[in-house]
Amino acid sequence: MSHAAIGAASSALLARSPSLRSKSTRASRAKSSSKTAIVAPTRAAIAEPETTRPPSARASGRKRVVVLGSGWGAISFVKSLSASAPYDVVLVSPRNYFLYTPLLPGAATGAVEERSIVEPIRRPIAEKGYKYFEAACVGVDAETKTITCRAADATFDATVPFSDLATRTEANAMACPWHTFDVEYDYLVTAVGAVPNTFGVKGVEENCLFFKEIADASRFRREVSERFERATLPDVPEERIREILTFVVIGAGPTGVELAAELYDMVYQDIAKMYPSRLIPLVSIKIVDLQEKILSAYDRRIAEYATDFFQRANIDCLLNKQVNEVKENAVVLTDNVTKVTEEVPFGMAVWCTGIKLNPLCEKIMNALPEGSQENRRSLATDKNLRVKGSGGSIFALGDCATIERPRSIGKAVDLFRSAAKCSVDGVCDSSLSKEETKACLQSGVSEFPHLEEVINNIDDAFAKYADKDTGRCAFEGFQAMLTEVDNGLRALPATAQVAKQEGEHLAAFFNAADGDAAALASDDSQFNYVHKGSLAYIGKDAAVADIPGFTIVKGLAAGIIWKSFETISQVSVRNIFLVAADMVRTKLFGRDISRFN
Numbered sequence: 001m002s003h004a005a006i007g008a009a010s011s012a013l014l015a016r017s018p019s020l021r022s023k024s025t026r027a028s029r030a031k032s033s034s035k036t037a038i039v040a041p042t043r044a045a046i047a048e049p050e051t052t053r054p055p056s057a058r059a060s061g062r063k064r065v066v067v068l069g070s071g072w073g074a075i076s077f078v079k080s081l082s083a084s085a086p087y088d089v090v091l092v093s094p095r096n097y098f099l100y101t102p103l104l105p106g107a108a109t110g111a112v113e114e115r116s117i118v119e120p121i122r123r124p125i126a127e128k129g130y131k132y133f134e135a136a137c138v139g140v141d142a143e144t145k146t147i148t149c150r151a152a153d154a155t156f157d158a159t160v161p162f163s164d165l166a167t168r169t170e171a172n173a174m175a176c177p178w179h180t181f182d183v184e185y186d187y188l189v190t191a192v193g194a195v196p197n198t199f200g201v202k203g204v205e206e207n208c209l210f211f212k213e214i215a216d217a218s219r220f221r222r223e224v225s226e227r228f229e230r231a232t233l234p235d236v237p238e239e240r241i242r243e244i245l246t247f248v249v250i251g252a253g254p255t256g257v258e259l260a261a262e263l264y265d266m267v268y269q270d271i272a273k274m275y276p277s278r279l280i281p282l283v284s285i286k287i288v289d290l291q292e293k294i295l296s297a298y299d300r301r302i303a304e305y306a307t308d309f310f311q312r313a314n315i316d317c318l319l320n321k322q323v324n325e326v327k328e329n330a331v332v333l334t335d336n337v338t339k340v341t342e343e344v345p346f347g348m349a350v351w352c353t354g355i356k357l358n359p360l361c362e363k364i365m366n367a368l369p370e371g372s373q374e375n376r377r378s379l380a381t382d383k384n385l386r387v388k389g390s391g392g393s394i395f396a397l398g399d400c401a402t403i404e405r406p407r408s409i410g411k412a413v414d415l416f417r418s419a420a421k422c423s424v425d426g427v428c429d430s431s432l433s434k435e436e437t438k439a440c441l442q443s444g445v446s447e448f449p450h451l452e453e454v455i456n457n458i459d460d461a462f463a464k465y466a467d468k469d470t471g472r473c474a475f476e477g478f479q480a481m482l483t484e485v486d487n488g489l490r491a492l493p494a495t496a497q498v499a500k501q502e503g504e505h506l507a508a509f510f511n512a513a514d515g516d517a518a519a520l521a522s523d524d525s526q527f528n529y530v531h532k533g534s535l536a537y538i539g540k541d542a543a544v545a546d547i548p549g550f551t552i553v554k555g556l557a558a559g560i561i562w563k564s565f566e567t568i569s570q571v572s573v574r575n576i577f578l579v580a581a582d583m584v585r586t587k588l589f590g591r592d593i594s595r596f597n
Helices: 003-016 023-030 072-080 101-109 122-128 162-167 214-231 238-244 254-274 277-282 300-312 359-367 406-420 434-442 450-456 458-465 475-487 496-513 556-568 573-589
Strands: 020-022 063-068 087-092 097-099 118-120 131-133 135-141 146-151 180-184 187-190 246-250 284-288 316-318 321-326 330-335 341-345 348-351 379-381 394-396 401-403 534-539 542-547 551-555
Touching: 063 072, 072 087, 072 097, 072 122, 072 496, 087 135, 101 214, 101 254, 118 122, 122 131, 135 359, 187 359, 214 238, 214 254, 214 277, 214 348, 238 246, 238 277, 246 254, 254 277, 254 284, 254 300, 254 534, 300 316, 300 534, 300 542, 300 551, 359 379, 379 394, 406 434, 406 450, 406 475, 434 450, 434 458, 450 458, 450 475, 458 475, 534 556, 542 556, 551 556, 556 573
Parallel strands: 063 087, 063 187, 087 131, 187 394, 246 284, 246 348, 284 316, 379 401
Antiparallel strands: 020 180, 097 118, 135 146, 146 180, 321 330, 330 341, 534 542, 542 551
């Protein structure tokens, strides 16, 4: 096809899609008289295939729903939304696949293959006739209901020959009119997740491997393999081998624990059989956490069992330790009890603790009316997942959202009033110490579990609002402290289970509304999270499982439950078969520890 034909096809495509406008294209039209007009690459002309749907939602009267992200919240929403619902759906994500995150530690050690836990996002999109753009949202205009997107790989240029790939630079790429474009929406569903939080600890970004994406798992697998290969080379000193084979996992939540457990299995079940036996005694796996037990957010019995299991497996548990700094080859820790600081050498460190606000969510907050988003940790929503201040046009779910908790906060105020013997006007007979405040809030935890998080985060804020002489807090100070603490917390844990339920609820809400704006603005249906249990793999085919209303299962029996659940919970039949085959292959033949790059 000639350049002229491509340009004509591109112009025709734009004419059919008035609501999808390229900023750079508008600029090129203004320069149409120029002798050096920009020609769109061939891929742009076929980027949006012909469909039977009207190209413009506004022209057809159908509501356009734009979904940002391809994680748990987005995939659950898209798969649960009825294909016959009167919406034109556009999904925008720089990642063109869904990742089954619970098995990411297994992929990092070869227990399952990377391709087995990813599902092309275009599969569910194509099944329902929706549209997908592999791009990142870089801006949101809440007033005009428009998002600005940029191609996921802005350096790509199809006109550059393979022999000259070095010219695919950022500057050259921006000359392409198809790399930045606008998409209008009637409703925006934000499911972009969160990003790793370093908590300001010096050296984390430079010296740690993060563990959140498939690329992180691939790098972990490659790095571990390389370290063992280096250790087998002739004349490598024992001290150097001990150094490069020391692995430190920072964060003893489910991800950190499962990664340490999978690494343990990889070393003692597979590497020990194929590498010189002299290496194995020099391997050291350590896990670091601020709490006294690993899996501290789980039931106390599970946390104690998992901690004891790790210690018996010779996984060094450095607990009740604060990470002060991560140096090039050592992590600096301070014991919370003794206040003693020490340096723990490592060959490889992985940061598996904490998340923070996605930068895009901060842009959304700034686009909304001032004062509507006081929680700066995530987008605050009402019970129907509508972002506060958006007028009902923006929804948020998953790790990037938190649901307002007016009832639990009101309960906390009532408990303090009662304990301090306050009148209706707020005049109290006494103020409360920190321990008395915690005790009064504890009485409401069974009814409002969120208060447990408030109690756990009072320590730092209490001194700020308490009387400096007595160390006690008055009613006004308690209210201010409660607001500050609550604005830094999430209503629900940042788990796949929560995001999945929110996506399914929101899809059911859109299905029931059937495109009616009044129904989508109503409060008839509200999201209520139902905890369906917790699972975590702890190594040697063992796991821990907390099944609400049933029991707590530990050991090999829980391991069978864990493997079965993670297999059947895949988002497609294809992935179920792939994961099942990987688990059988690993059990029969061991892990594939080859390194390709």
